[in-house]
Amino acid sequence: MQRTRIKFCGFTRQADIDMAVALGVDALGFVMWPKSSRSVDIEQLAGLSAKVPAFVSRVGLFVDPSAEWVEACLPHLDLLQFHGDETPEFCAGFDRPWIKALRMRDTIDLAFEAERYAQSQALLLDAYRPGTPGGTGESFDWSRIPATLAKPVILAGGLTPENVSQAVHQVRPYAVDVSGGIEASRGCKDASRMASFVRQVALADAR
Numbered sequence: 628m629q630r631t632r633i634k635f636c637g638f639t640r641q642a643d644i645d646m647a648v649a650l651g652v653d654a655l656g657f658v659m660w661p662k663s664s665r666s667v668d669i670e671q672l673a674g675l676s677a678k679v680p681a682f683v684s685r686v687g688l689f690v691d692p693s694a695e696w697v698e699a700c701l702p703h704l705d706l707l708q709f710h711g712d713e714t715p716e717f718c719a720g721f722d723r724p725w726i727k728a729l730r731m732r733d734t735i736d737l738a739f740e741a742e743r744y745a746q747s748q749a750l751l752l753d754a755y756r757p758g759t760p761g762g763t764g765e766s767f768d769w770s771r772i773p774a775t776l777a778k779p780v781i782l783a784g785g786l787t788p789e790n791v792s793q794a795v796h797q798v799r800p801y802a803v804d805v806s807g808g809i810e811a812s813r814g815c816k817d818a819s820r821m822a823s824f825v826r827q828v829a830l831a832d833a834r
């Protein structure tokens with residue numbers, strides 16, 4: 628049996644981070660894509676990430692960034708998450724481990740993508756909505772995920788305390804990633820939904 632890792636994404640407030648850490652969440656995501664209403668600037672990133680304790684990963688989320696922007700954020704991050712059309716060469720060009728987010732459009736060939744992004748630590752699978760790079764709050768048909776893939780799967784897209792137990796039971800991903808499903812409003816987390824999400828993942832793991 629393997630414990631399903633949990634990443635909560637889109638933090639903008641210290642109190643929400645404190646709660647996530649207390650709940651035992653494995654990774655905290657900071658949206659470094661300025662067009663998102665959940666984004667933080669580099670001063671906020673520095674302040675928030677400095678208080679994250681040991682053994683909790685600080686993940687920076689990027690959408691087709693410049694190399695200079697990633698480099699500027701790097702001192703405050705443990706892992707990079709790329710959500711745009713970044714090439715494998717670009718993703719691998721920084722001194723950090725990284726994961727590649729893939730949106731589940733009808734034509735996607737996951738075996739091919741797993742080979743293409745072989746240097747990634749994992750593939751994050753998200754719902755596809757044309758013109759939006761992610762964070763839509765929408766889920767996709769989990770049965771489209773092959774039972775075996777060359778890279779660990781991080782399941783994302785429309786996960787909530789209400790559906791995550793079924794998602795974990797069905798997909799058995801390496802990790803789950805959630806943003807909107809644990810929010811009270813855009814960028815502000817809901818403490819009871821965070822706690823409920825963590826509980827539901829643990830229950831699914833024990834099933």
Ligand SMILES: O=C(O)c1ccccc1N[C@@H]1O[C@H](COP(=O)(O)O)[C@@H](O)[C@H]1O
Nearest residue numbers: 636663760761762764784785805806807
């Ligand atoms: O959250 C954002 O604003 C965002 C913007 C651009 C790309 C990805 C974004 N979020 C990530 O999308 C998935 C799914 O989010 P949700 O749970 O459906 O709201 C997740 O990895 C977020 O971190």
